[in-house]
Amino acid sequence: MSRLPTPITRPAPRTPAGPARRRGRREAATAWAFVLPSVLVILGLSVVPVLWSLLLSFQYSDLLTPSVWVGWDNYRQLADDPQFAQAVRNTLVYTALYVPLSIGLGLALALVLNRRIRFSGLYRTLLFVPFVVSAAAQGVLFSFILDPEFGAANALLHRLGLSPQGFLSDPAQALLVLVAISLWSGTGFCVVIYLAALQDVPKELIEAATLDGAERRHVLRHVTLPTIAPVSVFLLLWQTISALQVFDLVYVTTKGGPLGSTTVIVYFVWEQAFRNFTAGYGAAAAYVLGVALLVVAAGLRLVRRRDDRRIEGATS
């Protein structure tokens, strides 16, 4: 209140002197020049399309003629579309099988490989190599192996005296076979992530627990698993998101068939937009998937935060 009025002629105290200010401005210009290409590509090809996709989902669009605004019609139609319902069901079944199996198998293998065991490097390599094989190559390879008529898998069953299977051409089996192929390629990823996490479990904690008379399974239950819990949550999130987005393998092996038994959501989106040319409808389906992924990510974030607190409490 009683402060003296600042003389107008005095320079503002926080502004740097002339040359420094000029340097600051030049610095900012350089910085912008550095980030601009990344910003243009990344934001230009994500923010713009996300909004565009939202608009598209409220339109009837065939990607060629001008689109028509239809409001919530696409979403309403999705709710009644038995094909979309089947796609959602297939995706959920695939996810419910693939995620726990890959994580469970990955954890078990990582725990074994983490012991001092000979050739563990070789085992790790063999388990991991399928992960770098593209879904296209996997699809072609397994279509060959699992060919019902002259594939190696049925030849093996024949030699064992078992009846031949339809595999990917059998509506009752196709989705399960896809899960198996995904486990072949995806388990190694979980093994590698868990092995890295197991390196960080403090040795003193294990020794202290052992001295206190804890058995191996108690150490596992009360020391190892809680310490690697954040990694488990990460894998749960990562594997769920990739399972909900499965497409390439389906496209190469079954193209959604037989009888729609392997049509997953992304395959449905692709088919609507680029096969049937109902892009607005496809965009609406994509948005349903997008919201589902967001819910999964947000839900797991909450769990993770709670877990982090629990672990901090346990170790400090």
Next chain:
Amino acid sequence: MTDLSHLPGSATDRLRPVGRTTGEPVARPRRRFRLPFSPWHLLLAPLALLFAVPLIWLGLSSVMSDAEINRFPPALWPSGIHLGGYRFVLGNAMFPRWFANSLIVSAVAVVSNLLLGTLGGYAFARMRFGGSRVLLVLMLATMAIPFQLTMIPTFLVMRKLGLVDTLGALIVPSLVTPFAVFLLRQFFLSLPRELEEAAWIDGCSRLRVLFQIVVPLSRPALSTVAVLTFLTTWNDLSWPLIALNHDANYTLQLGLTTFRGQHHTQWSAVMAGNVITVLPVLLAFLAAQKTFVRSITSTGLKG
């Protein structure tokens, strides 16, 4: 199996009484039947073999003669090395083109991710400019956007740019990923500032400091970005499937899927093509296994 005494130097090892206290001669541990190897191998070896068999079968079938593949049950081992499949594939008008297309797209993606990722990551790590925090958060958020949400409009954007059915449609979206920018930013933040400041105060330009001091120190982060960029662009199928029409522009992954339909009877050719598709990534993995594994784990653990 309840102790950890097999680990040399563990606490239990040192604390266990060894019978010396009683004054009697040290009793030898009771002999029991032991496998010459850890019993875990009985579980691991078959499982590892199961994981390896499909790839072994891929290699074997690519050098079988068509007669060997097409009879039932198929031969389990090739009678000799038949290169008919490879000859067919490499003599095919399209296949070498697909390989070249894949190579071009992946090489451009790797180089440009390294370059633009370094520039962007460095600016975010070390330089002050208005709005940098907001921009950083915004770019971080784009990592959470699934591809399916953007694929239809991205196709429309590419059509507006006149790039549909050209390699440009594949190159532009893969020029730089938020992942590259962030990974490099995190790494630059971990470098000691003093190294750069001396040179900078001496009047070196930011660009020179970046490329003469920071980049040479950032090999691990740069190789991580290079490895993952190569892996994802080389292996991608869905975007080329949307963005390309004519088979002359196909990438290897996309070509392979149509190849199968066209040459259904000639499995040796399809498998030879598959070997050629898988080999670059496989060789890169075997040559740089440590980097590969580290880059995979760093996406998960430090992300």
